[in-house]
Amino acid sequence: MKEKLLWALARRHVWSNANSTVVRMVSILSIAGIAIGVAALVILQAFMGGFTMAIAQGLTSMNPPLHIYVPGGGYMNDFDLGVVQSIASEIPGITGVEGVLEKPAVVSGAAGTVSGAMVRGGSSEGLTIGMDLARKLDVKAGDEIRIASTAGVEVSGMGRVLVDTIVTLTVDSVGDFGIEEYNSSLVLLPLGTARDIFKAHGELTSLGAYVETGVDPVEAAGLLDSALNEEYTGGGWPVYMSCIPYLAFHGNLFKALGLERTAMTLVLALITVVALLNLSSALTMIAMEHRRDIGVLRAMGLSPSGVFRISVLRGFLLGGSGAFTGLIFSWVSIFAVNRYFPIKLDGTVYWIDVLPGVFSVTTALFVTLSTILVCFVVSLFPAFSALSHSPSEALRYE
Amino acid sequence: MSNDIVLSARNIHCSYGSADASIRVLKGVDITVRIGEVVAVMGPSGSGKSTLLHALGLLERPEKGEVLVCGENGWTLSSRKRAELRNRKIGFVFQFHHLLEEFTLKENVMMPCLIAGYSGEEAANRADRLLERVGIDHRAMHFPSRASGGERQRAAIARAIVMQPDIVLADEPTGNLDTDTSAEVEQLIMELAEEGGRSFLLATHSKDLASAVHRRLLLRSGVLGQDE
Numbered sequence: 001m002k003e004k005l006l007w008a009l010a011r012r013h014v015w016s017n018a019n020s021t022v023v024r025m026v027s028i029l030s031i032a033g034i035a036i037g038v039a040a041l042v043i044l045q046a047f048m049g050g051f052t053m054a055i056a057q058g059l060t061s062m063n064p065p066l067h068i069y070v071p072g073g074g075y076m077n078d079f080d081l082g083v084v085q086s087i088a089s090e091i092p093g094i095t096g097v098e099g100v101l102e103k104p105a106v107v108s109g110a111a112g113t114v115s116g117a118m119v120r121g122g123s124s125e126g127l128t129i130g131m132d133l134a135r136k137l138d139v140k141a142g143d144e145i146r147i148a149s150t151a152g153v154e155v156s157g158m159g160r161v162l163v164d165t166i167v168t169l170t171v172d173s174v175g176d177f178g179i180e181e182y183n184s185s186l187v188l189l190p191l192g193t194a195r196d197i198f199k200a201h202g203e204l205t206s207l208g209a210y211v212e213t214g215v216d217p218v219e220a221a222g223l224l225d226s227a228l229n230e231e232y233t234g235g236g237w238p239v240y241m242s243c244i245p246y247l248a249f250h251g252n253l254f255k256a257l258g259l260e261r262t263a264m265t266l267v268l269a270l271i272t273v274v275a276l277l278n279l280s281s282a283l284t285m286i287a288m289e290h291r292r293d294i295g296v297l298r299a300m301g302l303s304p305s306g307v308f309r310i311s312v313l314r315g316f317l318l319g320g321s322g323a324f325t326g327l328i329f330s331w332v333s334i335f336a337v338n339r340y341f342p343i344k345l346d347g348t349v350y351w352i353d354v355l356p357g358v359f360s361v362t363t364a365l366f367v368t369l370s371t372i373l374v375c376f377v378v379s380l381f382p383a384f385s386a387l388s389h390s391p392s393e394a395l396r397y398e
Numbered sequence: 399m400s401n402d403i404v405l406s407a408r409n410i411h412c413s414y415g416s417a418d419a420s421i422r423v424l425k426g427v428d429i430t431v432r433i434g435e436v437v438a439v440m441g442p443s444g445s446g447k448s449t450l451l452h453a454l455g456l457l458e459r460p461e462k463g464e465v466l467v468c469g470e471n472g473w474t475l476s477s478r479k480r481a482e483l484r485n486r487k488i489g490f491v492f493q494f495h496h497l498l499e500e501f502t503l504k505e506n507v508m509m510p511c512l513i514a515g516y517s518g519e520e521a522a523n524r525a526d527r528l529l530e531r532v533g534i535d536h537r538a539m540h541f542p543s544r545a546s547g548g549e550r551q552r553a554a555i556a557r558a559i560v561m562q563p564d565i566v567l568a569d570e571p572t573g574n575l576d577t578d579t580s581a582e583v584e585q586l587i588m589e590l591a592e593e594g595g596r597s598f599l600l601a602t603h604s605k606d607l608a609s610a611v612h613r614r615l616l617l618r619s620g621v622l623g624q625d626e
C-alpha cells in the first residue's frame with residue numbers, strides 16, 4: 001500500500017489535470033526530449049546495423065564462409081584440395097571443402113554487346129549469370145553467351161591480338177546475388193567448364209569451406225588455419241596454405257563502418273544529454289511547485305525516505321515514459337520504413353539497393369534501460385534537495 | 399507527570415536568521431494541554447504563534463527545549479519515528495486549507511491513513527464517515543479547486559482527525575474564511591472536541607473562537623501567559 005501511495009503521489013505530481021499548465025508543459029517536453037533521444041539512438045543503430053548486416057550477408061551469400069588460399073598468390077591444385085579436405089574432416093563444425101577456379105574473362109551476349117566478367121567455376125550445376133550483367137548483354141535464360149578467356153591470347157608478329165578460346169555456352173538462369181558488384185560481373189558455372197575455358201586442368205585459385213549453421217566462421221577459420229600450419233611445420237615444410245574467414249577480406253570496410261557507427265552514436269547521444277538536462281530542470285520545477293504539498297505530507301507523517309522516494313519516482317516516471325515512447329516510436333518507424341518507405345540506395349556505390357532497418361531487441365533494450373538508469377541518477381539531485389528543508393520551511397513556502 | 403497530559407513543552411526557544419542577525423521569536427515557552435482540553439493561543443501577528451505550533455507539532459526543531467507528545471520526547475526520536483508520531487498522535491489544520499490539489503477531497507482525507515499503511519478500503523471507510531460528519535459527503539469526489547473555502551476547511555479538519563490523533567494543532571483555522579463560514583467551522587471544531595474527548599490547540603485571532611474554548615493563553619514578547 002505504501003509503495004502504491006508513493007507512486008500515486010509521484011504520478012499526480014507530474015501528471016494531473018490539477019497541475020498548472022507550466023508543470024504539464026515541462027512534463028510533456030521532458031518526456032518528448034527523452035523519447036526523441038531514445039528513438040534517434042535506436043533508429044540509428046537499426047539502419048547502421050542493417051547496412052553492415054546486408055553487406056555481410058551479400059558477401060557471404062556468394063562465398064563460402066572460410067577461405068583457403070596460398071599467401072603470395074600461388075596456385076593450388078586438386079592435390080591441395082585433398083589435403084585440406086582430410087584436415088578439415090577432423091575439425092568439428094566444418095561441413096565440407098570445395099575448390100574454386102575464378103578468373104576474369106570477356107563475355108558477349110546479344111549482337112554488339114560485350115562486357116568484362118568474373119568467371120567462377122565451382123560446385124555450380126549450370127550456368128548462372130548476374131542479373132545486371134544479363135541486362136548489359138541483353139540475354140535471358142536459354143540465350144547463348146560467348147566467353148573469351150585470356151588463356152588463349154597471343155600477340156602475333158603483326159601486333160594483332162589472337163583469341164583462340166572462345167566458348168559458347170547457354171545461360172541456364174539469371175541470378176540476384178545481393179550485391180551490385182556480383183550482379184554486374186559474376187558468371188557461375190561448373191568447375192570442369194571453367195577449367196576448359198581457361199585451359200587450366202587440375203588447377204584451382206582458391207578453396208572454400210562451409211560450416212554448420214550456428215558455428216562462428218571466425219572460430220572455425222582459426223581452427224583450420226592452425227591445423228594447416230601444424231601440418232606443414234610438423235612435416236618440416238614452410239607453410240603453404242592459410243585459412244581466413246571470408247569477411248576478413250573486407251575487414252577494413254567493417255572497421256570503417258564500425259567507427260562511423262560509434263561516431264554517430266556519440267553525436268546522437270548528445271540529444272539524450274540535452275534531454276536529461278531538460279528533465280533535470282523539469283524535476284526541479286515540479287519539486288518547487290509541490291514543495292508545500294511535501295510539507296503537508298510530512299506533517300501528516302510521511303517519512304523523509306518517503307519524500308526522497310517520491311522525488312526519485314517523478315524522475316523515473318518522466319524518464320520511463322519518455323524512453324518507452326521512444327522505444328515504441330522507433331519500432332513503428334523502422335517497421336514503416338522497411339514496409340512502406342524503403343530507403344533506396346545507388347547499388348553501384350553502396351553495393352546494396354535497399355537499406356534495411358534491423359530492429360535489434362538487445363540494442364533497443366540496452367538504450368532504453370540505460371536511459372532510464374541515467375534518468376534515475378538525474379532525479380537523485382532534486383530528491384536530496386527535497387530532504388534538505390524542514391517540514392516547516394516547506395509548509396511556509398509559497 | 400500525570401498521564402492525562404497529551405502535550406507538554408518546556409522552555410521552548412526559537413529564532414530565525416543567521417547568528418549575527420537573528421530574530422528571537424520564542425524565549426522560553428512552557429505549555430501543557432490535557433486530554434479533551436481546547437486551548438487557544440492568542441497574540442498579535444508576528445508574535446510567533448505559527449512558530450510555536452510548528453515546534454510543538456515536531457515540524458521545526460526548536461533551538462532549545464523539549465516537546466512531549468503523549469509522554470514521548472518528540473525531538474529526541476529518529477526522523478522516521480518522529481514522522482510516525484506525527485502520523486498517529488498529531489493532527490494539523492492550517493490557515494490555508496493546504497489540501498493536495500491533485501487529489502479529491504476524499505483522497506485527501508484518506509491520505510494520513512494511507513501513509514500509516516492502512517488498506518485502501520479501511521481508509522475509504524474512515525474518510526466516508528468523516529466527510530459525512532463534517533457535512534461535505536456530497537463533495538467527496540470533487541477536487542479542492544472545485545470546493546468552496548468552507549468546504550475545503552471542513553475537509554482539512556476531517557483530514558486532521560482521521561487518524562484519531564490525541565491532539566489537533568490548528569493554526570488560524572478560520573483565519574481565511576468569511577464571518578458566517580468561520581462561525582460554522584468554529585462550531586464544528588468545538589463539537590468535534592466535545593465528541594471525541596480530543597484536545598485542540600488553536601492559534602487564533604478570532605474573539606468568537608477564543609470565547610468558546612476552555613483556556614486562553616497569550617503569546618507576547620516570546621513568552622506565554624494566561625489571558626484574561
Ligand SMILES: Nc1ncnc2c1ncn2[C@@H]1O[C@H](COP(=O)(O)OP(=O)(O)OP(=O)(O)O)[C@@H](O)[C@H]1O
Nearest residue numbers: 414415421423441442443444445446447448449450
Ligand atoms: N522563515 C523565517 N525566516 C525569518 N523569519 C521568520 C520566518 N518565519 C517567521 N519569521 C518571523 O518570526 C516571527 C514569528 O512568525 P510567526 O509566523 O510564528 O508569527 P504568527 O504569530 O504566526 O503571525 P501571524 O498571526 O501573522 O500568522 C515573525 O516576526 C516572522 O517575521
Ligand SMILES: [Mg+2]
Nearest residue numbers: 447448449569
Ligand atoms: Mg501564523
